């Protein structure tokens with residue numbers, strides 16, 4: 001979860017190169033979109049890569065529709081996930097906003113949302129929680145879902161109820177995503193691609209152009225892909241994972257995903273308090289007084305156990 005993961009080379013690229021943006025990444029090649037919107041399937045110089053979706057690059061055309069990336073611009077951030085063995089897999093670079101998509105089916109794990117919020121804080125990206133498939137919630141489960149989401153809203157995170165199927169909430173989602181680079185993340189099957197489809201009227205045209213340029217099959221959901229929103233801004237669709245994993249993090253980095261804990265921590269006796277066993281802990285006191293949501297305090301403590309100081 002490198003906040004400022006350094007690319008192999010900063011800027012430059014030499015004469016004859018043009019600016020471009022990586023809009024999809026396929027193992028050893030990347031699809032680069034030039035300033036004029038044309039697409040080229042590119043490899044990269046060893047010193048310039050690897051590159052990821054969202055990277056800004058300098059590239060050179062080698063044949064019609066093909067090229068080579070000579071340099072990668074410095075990244076603002078690089079969003080990565082850790083697999084079960086703790087290896088990091090970068091997903092996308094230069095994301096301003098992270099929309100955590102959850103749904104009643106498949107339901108999120110106990111710590112899924114909290115993990116993504118920690119990752120968003122770590123990447124210095126604005127978080128947003130989208131509860132898709134609200135059409136399935138309606139009709140009995142609303143109260144339970146609103147209760148589950150209440151601590152996030154209370155902590156200050158925007159929470160949007162939406163349905164890609166009925167169109168509910170999509171206007172607000174469109175507004176929330178406008179004018180920046182956003183990524184949709186979340187478990188497989190929660191409806192990320194369906195939301196992209198609902199927000200992009202000409203998606204089929206775009207997918208056709210991408211698959212023609214890359215030689216990949218249509219409707220591939222295995223690759224992180226950047227789309228342009230009609231009102232400005234970009235939307236990145238990422239392949240779902242069964243459970244999102246965080247890399248090793250310091251307690252302070254975990255705390256950044258819990259703004260309500262961060263606020264309470266100002267009153268702790270020790271500056272490096274982990275809010276577990278220390279005397280004079282204002283966070284524990286707030287939890288005991290019921291001012292801190294028990295589910296969120298529990299999530300913080302469990303994440304601390306799982307990822308803090310892992311060697």
Ligand SMILES: Nc1nc2c(ncn2[C@@H]2O[C@H](COP(=O)(O)OP(=O)(O)OP(=O)(O)O)[C@@H](O)[C@H]2O)c(=O)[nH]1
Pocket residue numbers: 132133134135136162163164165166186187188189190191192193194195221238239240241
């Ligand atoms: N009822 C209901 N079903 C939905 C909604 N949005 C998506 N679905 C269905 O959920 C299933 C999964 O949708 P996808 O958009 O492929 O999910 P995804 O998150 O992109 O999944 P991955 O690409 O595997 O990560 C599909 O069968 C969709 O039709 C919704 O708002 N309501």
Ligand SMILES: [Mg+2]
Pocket residue numbers: 192193194221237238239240
């Ligand atoms: Mg998908």
Ligand SMILES: [Zn+2]
Pocket residue numbers: 265268269273274275276278280281282283284
């Ligand atoms: Zn404390």
